[in-house]
Amino acid sequence: MEWVVLVSVLVLTILSLLRLNVVLALIAAGIVAGVMSGLSFVDTIDLLVSGMGGQANTALxxxxxxxxxxxxxxxxxxxxLVNFVINKLSGKRATILLVIAGIACLSQNAIPVHIAFIPILIPPLLKLFNKMRIDRRxxxxxxxxxxxxxxxxLPLGFGAIFHGIIVDGLAESGIELTAWDTAFAMLIPGLGMVVGLFVAIFITYRKERDPxxxxGGSGTINVEAIGEEDLTFNKKHLFxxxxxxxxxxxxxxxxxLILGALAGLLVMFAFLVVPxxxxxxxxADGIGLMGMIAFIMLVASGYGTVLRETGAVDALVEASAGFIGDNQAVIAFILLLVGLLVTMGIGSSFGTIPILVALYVPICVAAGFSPLAIATLIGTAGALGDAGSPASDSTLGPTxxxxxxxxHNHIWDTVVPTFIHYNIPLIIFGWIAAMIL
Structure with missing residues (x-):
């Protein structure tokens, strides 16, 4: 049973790298997990479908x-926006990339809209990226x-939810920390992501590249038609x-998010901004733009249900606990690798934190880790699910x-680059943090 998660995630990874559609790869990986756990094909599919409702709100x-x-x-x-960027930042590839990263940062804390800004901001900029030959990776x-x-x-915006889940989970196990304590514990792993960003921008993808x-299949827009007209500000733009x-x-x-999107659409139709x-x-175009992401999130939720309900995750952690002994350095490293396997498949840090808390705390307490070190391991393992996973909205959104x-290919142009530049530093810096806190 302890091999179920490993084999299933390996199947998901290999099929994704072979450019099989992510939905089909998730279904295949879910079937492998179910059958290896003793379920029939039909029971596995039924369990997967029953778990798809877990992300229905997100999908809609x-x-x-x-x-x-x-x-x-x-x-x-x-x-x-396109004309402003062209006039102000033309020829400054690194600056454009850092500005985009900064705008994305605001979407999590200061203006918590998550990935909602991406389909508004990025498509109009594709023509500029092509003109400047910016590597889309x-x-x-x-x-x-x-x-x-x-x-x-930072425990602000979506960070308040993330750190709140960690704090609540630890409190149930008798470990009292504040959200700012867990934020301090995650500072070093977060700095690993900063290193990964700079490596990507200034080293790995600094050269020019044509898409x-x-x-990535059929597109929904004609890039060459963007930004050609001479725009003047009018009341439609004001509304x-x-x-x-x-x-x-x-x-x-x-x-x-649903009520927010509905409110925006209502205002636009009420003021006749759009007929x-x-x-x-x-x-129809909105479904074409975001529908695949929505459905991937549904199937990923079902896949996560298969892993949880079959007991595969519990078995993996229990087997790891018996294997790693009492060496803190080895325990921390193995737990992070286990967290990577679990969260890569489920693709949600927020959804996997409660699972990780229940499984990690007994092992970490027995091994003598400090409360901050335990928070670091749990937070880092959870964060691994949002970078480099084919089913994460942090990779699906950019795509x-x-x-x-x-x-732009989802796996090779988004998932693989983010895995290399963020998951690897998260594991390294998360391990270091667990050792020194």
């Missing part, structure tokens, strides 16, 4: 956010950094800004924007 919110992004793009307001790593590092290191046409603000305010007040007759096309023209 992504589709509505995609429709909202399409509606905004129809107004032409994003052309102003660098853009993907910049976006993923901004989607992860802020909540890993591979058709590498579009109102709609964006309304969506943001409603989301912050209700903490609900009502175009509603069907906007929804949704960068592949709007069909020229």
């Amino acid at each position: 919110s992504y589709i509505l956010l995609g429709a909202f992004a399409i509606a905004i793009s129809y107004t032409g307001i994003t052309g102003f 660098a853009v993907a790593t910049a976006l993923t950094f901004g989607l992860k590092a802020p909540y890993v290191m 591979v046409k058709g590498s 579009t800004i109102f709609a964006i603000v309304a969506a943001l305010v409603v989301q912050i007040i209700t903490q609900n 009502y007759r175009n509603l069907d096309k906007i929804m 949704s924007g960068l592949n709007a023209d069909g020229n």
